[in-house]
Amino acid sequence: AAQAGPADSGITVEQFKQDYRNKVERMYGDGLERVSDLDKYNALVSLVRDYLAEPWLNTKEKYRRTGAKQVYYFSIEFLLGRLLGSNLYNLGLNEVCQQALSELGLDLRTLRQVEEDPGLGNGGLGRLAACYLDSMASLGLPGHGMGMRYRYGLFEQRIVDGYQREYADDWLMDGFYWDVRKPAEAVEVRFGGNVRIKSNGKTQYIHEGYETVLAVPYDVPVVGYRNGMVNTLRLWSAEARLSEVVCAPQGGSDCQKAVEYSQTVEELSNILYPDDSTYEGKALRLKQQYFLVSAGLQSIIRNYRENNGHLREFPHKIAIHINDTHPVLCIPELLRILLDEEQLTWEEAWNITVQTMSYTNHTILPEALETWPEDLFRTVLPRLYLIVRDINEYYCRSLWEAYPGDWDRISRMAIISYNRIHMAHLAIVGCHSVNGVAELHTDILKNKIMKEFCDFSPAKFNNKTNGVTQRRWVSLCNPALAQLITDTIGPRWVEHPQELAQLERHSADTAFQHHLLKVKLQNKVALAKYVKEKHGITLDVNSIFDSQVKRIHAYKRQTLNVLHIMALYNRLKENPLLDIEPHTFIFGGKAAVNYHIAKNTIKLINSLADLVNNDKSIRDKIKVVFLENYNVSLAELIIPATDVSEQIPTASYEASGTGNMKFMMNGAVTIGTLDGANIEIKQAVGEDNIIVFGLTAEEVLAYYRGGGYNPWEVYQDNERLRQVVDQLINGFFPAAGDLFRGHFDSLLHQGDHFFVLKDFASYEAAHQVLDERYKDRPVWLKMCSANIAHSGRFSSDRTFAEYATDIWHIRPDTLPFSA
Ligand code: 26Q
Numbered sequence: 001a002a003q004a005g006p007a008d009s010g011i012t013v014e015q016f017k018q019d020y021r022n023k024v025e026r027m028y029g030d031g032l033e034r035v036s037d038l039d040k041y042n043a044l045v046s047l048v049r050d051y052l053a054e055p056w057l058n059t060k061e062k063y064r065r066t067g068a069k070q071v072y073y074f075s076i077e078f079l080l081g082r083l084l085g086s087n088l089y090n091l092g093l094n095e096v097c098q099q100a101l102s103e104l105g106l107d108l109r110t111l112r113q114v115e116e117d118p119g120l121g122n123g124g125l126g127r128l129a130a131c132y133l134d135s136m137a138s139l140g141l142p143g144h145g146m147g148m149r150y151r152y153g154l155f156e157q158r159i160v161d162g163y164q165r166e167y168a169d170d171w172l173m174d175g176f177y178w179d180v181r182k183p184a185e186a187v188e189v190r191f192g193g194n195v196r197i198k199s200n201g202k203t204q205y206i207h208e209g210y211e212t213v214l215a216v217p218y219d220v221p222v223v224g225y226r227n228g229m230v231n232t233l234r235l236w237s238a239e240a241r242l243s244e245v246v247c248a249p250q251g252g253s254d255c256q257k258a259v260e261y262s263q264t265v266e267e268l269s270n271i272l273y274p275d276d277s278t279y280e281g282k283a284l285r286l287k288q289q290y291f292l293v294s295a296g297l298q299s300i301i302r303n304y305r306e307n308n309g310h311l312r313e314f315p316h317k318i319a320i321h322i323n324d325t326h327p328v329l330c331i332p333e334l335l336r337i338l339l340d341e342e343q344l345t346w347e348e349a350w351n352i353t354v355q356t357m358s359y360t361n362h363t364i365l366p367e368a369l370e371t372w373p374e375d376l377f378r379t380v381l382p383r384l385y386l387i388v389r390d391i392n393e394y395y396c397r398s399l400w401e402a403y404p405g406d407w408d409r410i411s412r413m414a415i416i417s418y419n420r421i422h423m424a425h426l427a428i429v430g431c432h433s434v435n436g437v438a439e440l441h442t443d444i445l446k447n448k449i450m451k452e453f454c455d456f457s458p459a460k461f462n463n464k465t466n467g468v469t470q471r472r473w474v475s476l477c478n479p480a481l482a483q484l485i486t487d488t489i490g491p492r493w494v495e496h497p498q499e500l501a502q503l504e505r506h507s508a509d510t511a512f513q514h515h516l517l518k519v520k521l522q523n524k525v526a527l528a529k530y531v532k533e534k535h536g537i538t539l540d541v542n543s544i545f546d547s548q549v550k551r552i553h554a555y556k557r558q559t560l561n562v563l564h565i566m567a568l569y570n571r572l573k574e575n576p577l578l579d580i581e582p583h584t585f586i587f588g589g590k591a592a593v594n595y596h597i598a599k600n601t602i603k604l605i606n607s608l609a610d611l612v613n614n615d616k617s618i619r620d621k622i623k624v625v626f627l628e629n630y631n632v633s634l635a636e637l638i639i640p641a642t643d644v645s646e647q648i649p650t651a652s653y654e655a656s657g658t659g660n661m662k663f664m665m666n667g668a669v670t671i672g673t674l675d676g677a678n679i680e681i682k683q684a685v686g687e688d689n690i691i692v693f694g695l696t697a698e699e700v701l702a703y704y705r706g707g708g709y710n711p712w713e714v715y716q717d718n719e720r721l722r723q724v725v726d727q728l729i730n731g732f733f734p735a736a737g738d739l740f741r742g743h744f745d746s747l748l749h750q751g752d753h754f755f756v757l758k759d760f761a762s763y764e765a766a767h768q769v770l771d772e773r774y775k776d777r778p779v780w781l782k783m784c785s786a787n788i789a790h791s792g793r794f795s796s797d798r799t800f801a802e803y804a805t806d807i808w809h810i811r812p813d814t815l816p817f818s819a
Pocket of ligand 1: 658
């Protein structure tokens, strides 16, 4: 049963109504009937914040009292999604609020939609961080987030004439009422200048001539599920204190200059991943990373000192986790503090640092492995540069001891080589734990990408298969399914998702299947309504909803999906009486601003949609829609309405995937390659309940070793494939001209690096199996149920319990999954 918490502290509907009315009146000096929806929403947030103030305070107090070890999850991205629904739900106030509002003539759903979706992340990595926050608080673990409060989140995508257009995501325009600004806890972060070495017995490093930026924290409460716990996500914002700037050398006494200066300072936390194709862009990104790290560590240490003794005990009280290499400067920064400010010896400081830090790798894509030019690094962070050099020297010495004379190996493994600083190497060396995010991905790290590091320190390497929070990704986004599950097996699954396995017993049950079908239909109707309103396209809710929603990337192979739809369309054109299940193919996703091929893929999908949706002769047997501006809120609408989940990357490229897990939990059937977590999904549901196709990672890697494969052979041998590939450039898309020549060339003339043609036949066959299964509705519904029933393993509660026990060594009173 739920523990005592605010949920059970007796807020009645009557009380809520009264509190809410009062809140509106106090905030706006006007009556509920006279204020706008935005005002109503803001008042509701403010009220919820009042309700969570006490548990927040109590949680902090409890941590201070017990001296429990605290985990800080550093991430340059947190893709939170809207918070009103999840906070009400976790506080146990959802029903009360809904009822109270309805009695006041208001609709909670409408007010929830007023909230801007805080998009402070790109995709998987940022959303994972947000799921982990929910799990940490819900498991009652003392774990907090450290991130950036970007003034503008990931761009807003609009589709104009089939093309992606990027608009600023002005998410703070109407205010963000969830966070609390803490100016008294601001810290200073230093950039540039130079380091003077002073030697009087002991060497001292004096950093001079630097520029100071003020880092101001904003704390966002992270509410645990009905357990009275509220952790903290601390987001940092860069500010200039103008009053000081005017007297500072940079500003002179010129007011204009001071304003300009404040703008350059504030640029630091302006946008997520500014364009880094220029030197200035790169420098800014490095500065952002240091800004987060330095501010975060200073505040952790300040807090540590208030409650603890000597920093020698630090690793017993604090664990710092770095989400990919972006916050890896935590390592040299903690060393700097321990050496320069605490006067510890190198050995002491190094041991404390390694014991404190742990690192997750999220990708093996070479272009995503960060390296910095040495001179850029030295200019922006002169003191840290010297420290990184010392780490490199210390480490290379130990390599020399293990591999005397093996210069080649040492230069491959060095942190600094050929005038670049390798951030992943720094992370591996400076952390006691390095993990991948799915079994296959960890295997590839251990045996390929990081093999030499793993040989040198095998004990560091481990796997933590990703997970997602079932509270947002089932309870909140699919309340009808949540209700059906609870009616069938009781409510415990929300906290113990492995109990979903009990559904297996009901999966062939006619009444259960009937309900499941009804729930899916209802969700499809809701999505169809949105698509109609937003895009003017009518969807057939009795068709198969087949979705591929994720960032647009060559390795994710949206193109494979497109070619298959083209082939299906061709077949229908040849034979209008062809008996196929009606399909709705749904796409969504953003392409990086400078990623031209990916942007063209969006145009390709939209061109196909125009063609197919307007062709009367195929009698609506297929529809294609590209949903604009895919984000967390849109995912919450698409995923519950989906029948078929497209997870089709080139094997070995998708480290894990997490969308695959969300679809599974909502009863969609996966069509996928044996990559990332798909492999573990297959193990969990059994091979009858997933449709697998394509090359395995082994096969893909073997082809690469042999210099690739010959796409021409595949093209020549498969007529249907040849037809669709040709259609990319032969006028099939009437207005396209040479627009898709790049796609054509990459498939045929540039070796088809991602094996699109190679996997085509097998993908088409897999789709046919899928359609067969769908025709037999009881068989299909049994598959859907099996997917829900076996999704418990992919809860971030399970993942997080594993991190807590294996990596951070924190032992909460109760961990699920008997860790
Ligand atoms: C690196 C250097 C320079 C500029 C940008 C970057 C950069 C930015 C974002 C590198 C990586 C990312 C994001 C990676 C990411 O989202 N990876 C995904 O992480 C998910 C959570 O573990 C996995 O499920 C996905 O498989 C993985 O692609």
